[in-house]
Amino acid sequence: MKILGREDVAAALNGLDPAVLDAVRTAYVLHGQGRSEVPYSGFLRPPGDDGSRIISLPAYLGGPEPVMGLKWISSFPANVERGLQRASSVQILNDLSTGYPTAVLEASQISASRTAASAALASRTLHGARPVRTAGLIGCGTINRRVLDFLVLVHPELRTVTVQDAVPGRAATFAAQLADERPEISFLAGDVDDALRAATVSVATTDSTYWLDLAAHPDRPGHQVILHLSLRDLSTESVLNAYNVVDDIEHVMRERTSLHRAEQEVGHRRFVNAEIATALGQSEEPATEGTIVFSPFGLGILDLAVARTILAAATRDGIGSEAAGFDPGQHRVTAAMAGGTA
Helix, strand or coil: CEEECHHHHHHHHCCCHHHHHHHHHHHHHHHHCCCEECCCCEEECCCCCCCCEEEEEEEEECCCCCEEEEEEEEECHHHHHHCCCCEEEEEEEECCCCCCEEEEEECHHHHHHHHHHHHHHHHHHHHCCCCCCEEEEECCCHHHHHHHHHHHHHCCCCCEEEEECCCCCHHHHHHHHHHHHCCCCEEEECCHHHHCCCCEEEECCCCCCCCECHHHCCCCCCCCEEEECCCCCECHHHHHCCEEEECCHHHHCCCCCHHHHHHHHHCCCCCEEEEHHHHHCCCCCCCCCCCEEEECCCCHHHHHHHHHHHHHHHHHHCCCEECCCCCCCCCHHHHHHCCCCC
């Protein structure tokens, strides 16, 4: 079995963002064609109500190179205050003929990359041919750092990025770090109203209080794309007044997401206008000058697609290690009958 630890995955990911973006796009298209299996995610919460949880995402992705496996990801928001990453994750890939595990990868980077790639893909698709020169990042964590990497990839015309965070000082630190990495872009620390003046805004926070009422920020541009990655920031009214695009309507209407709350309030799902797979197949952006909200629940097929891409790069470059003993071995009776040893 192939083992890729944190440093292995980071090395394999170096320079791989275009391939990751393509893998995510292909996964969405295959899902839209019904060539995937995505059971509902399972949520495990420790005692108490501090927002901590561990989620299991089993999935199968078809196509020319089918893949099957499980993502096991924890989200413990209190980690951030201790200087630790909020999320940790392990990705398991299984052989399709035997079911035996073939690879285990440290997957927090996979999860962040697939989330960011899906967000950027939605931004490019939903803006169509419109240039995107301004972006806002609400939440200064790992997800939005990776979102920026992919926004730059799909919007090379991007020139100004405004960042915001609820914790004092964090936005200024984040902006300074990003400015060192990308001197061609102007990074500004601002408040929510400043960030929401951008053409594309990525919302990736640990807040689950539905705190963001878009109507309270009237200076937002037309045809603005809101990448609602943390899923529980937008108020019900913000959802109902937007053009809504999701990754999978059945999955996103669960677990108290903003869209789930909106469905419970109005008793229907007609406020969802499209799934991203459908939008990818259209030649023009949505015919609206209003706000477009992309709310991806986060499908396990994306993790499979990105893990497969990373594994191929690692194998090509000799990255990672092999570990024996993770298969159950031979069946004693049938192996003996076939001429093996009992």
